[in-house]
């Protein structure tokens with residue numbers, strides 16, 4: 342009977358909706374197809390829910406605006 346349970350678990354894991362806990366807001370969300378691929382490739386990578394992702398992306402954008410780029414591409 343044990344094998345039956347394992348099989349059903351595997352099925353759920355493969356086809357059931359994947360849920361991920363966001364480390365910032367502790368809310369569970371369902372990742373989209375791209376994210377699912379990323380998570381399977383890099384299981385230890387931190388994935389944020391869309392809301393937190395937006396928030397952080399916004400912050401980064403503002404920071405980049407504040408810090409002018411002083412790069413010298415030719416040395």
Ligand SMILES: [Zn+2]
Pocket residue numbers: 363364365366367368389390391392393394
């Ligand atoms: Zn979040």
